[in-house]
Amino acid sequence: MAAAGRLELVVVRHGLTQWNRERRYQGQRDIPLLLPDAVAGLSRLRETLEAFEFDTAHCSDLTRCRQTLAHVMEGREAASPTRFDARLRELDFGDYEGCTYDELEPLPAYRAWIDSAGEQAPPGGESTAELRKRLEAWFAELLAGCTPHGQHCAxxxxxxxxxxxxRRRFEGIGFWEGGVSQAEGRKFxxxxxREHWQCSSSSAVPVPASAAS
Incomplete structure (x- = not known):
């Protein structure tokens, strides 16, 4: 009997930006990395990713993700063909982009958006249902390129x-509970x-220092 297929999907967040530092909603604004401040986190992530042999790389087309990819895959680009995809962009926060929690907290519409876990779209923005739809299309294409008995790493x-x-989909946790810091992520x-791809595990990338010690 042929071995079951396996896919390791390493999903990481871009590095630090000025708006991250100021705790502003970035959404689909094309904000670059905050350099050189972002380098420490990116270098730590690059060291972790050296353990993986990626078949492909998929990247949001926004600048902060392109810069992150260039840093963490420096010298390995040819071995991992990259696909830049707008479907991997952040949630569109509409009128909230550029604002902080403290600025928005008094607004009833903002509190309603938070309470709905994003299912209610922000003014001029995108609901989590819309985010889910574009990610489902992207993920279906990814799986279509994986052979049922092959070994894949993306x-x-x-x-x-x-x-x-x-994380909401594959770990069964609430949308707001699945946050990760800049230059960190998850390995699924x-x-x-049974003719389907099933998520068997999820773990932090990089491994937290407390867990590694």
Whole structure:
């Protein structure tokens, strides 16, 4: 009997930006990395990713993700063909982009958006249902390129909201509970069983210092 197929999907968030530091909603604004401040986190992530042999890399087309990918895969680009994809962009926060929690907290519409876990779209923005739809299309294409008995390893460089949605789907946790810091992410392992790809595990990338010691 042929071995079951396996897919390791390493999904990481872009590095630090000025708006991250100021705790502003970035959404789909094309904000670059905050350099050189972002380098320490990116270098730590690059060291972790050296343990993986990626077949492909998938990246949001926004600048902060492109810069992150270039840093963590420096010298390995030819071995991992990259696909830049707008479907991997952050949730569109509409009128809230550029604002902080403290600025928005008094607004009833903002509190309603928070309470709905993003299912209610922010003014001029995108609901988590809309985010889910574009990610489902992207993920279906990814799986279509994986052979049922093959061994696959893919890197995804994306945004916090995308990782929240993937964790909600594959870890069964609430959308707001699935946050990760900049230059960190998750490794999802999928096994092909009964004609379907099933998520068998999820773990932090890089491994937290407390767990590694």
């Amino acid at each position: 890197l995804v460089v994306t945004h916090g909201g995308v990782i929240r949605e993937l 392992t999928f096994i092909h069983e």
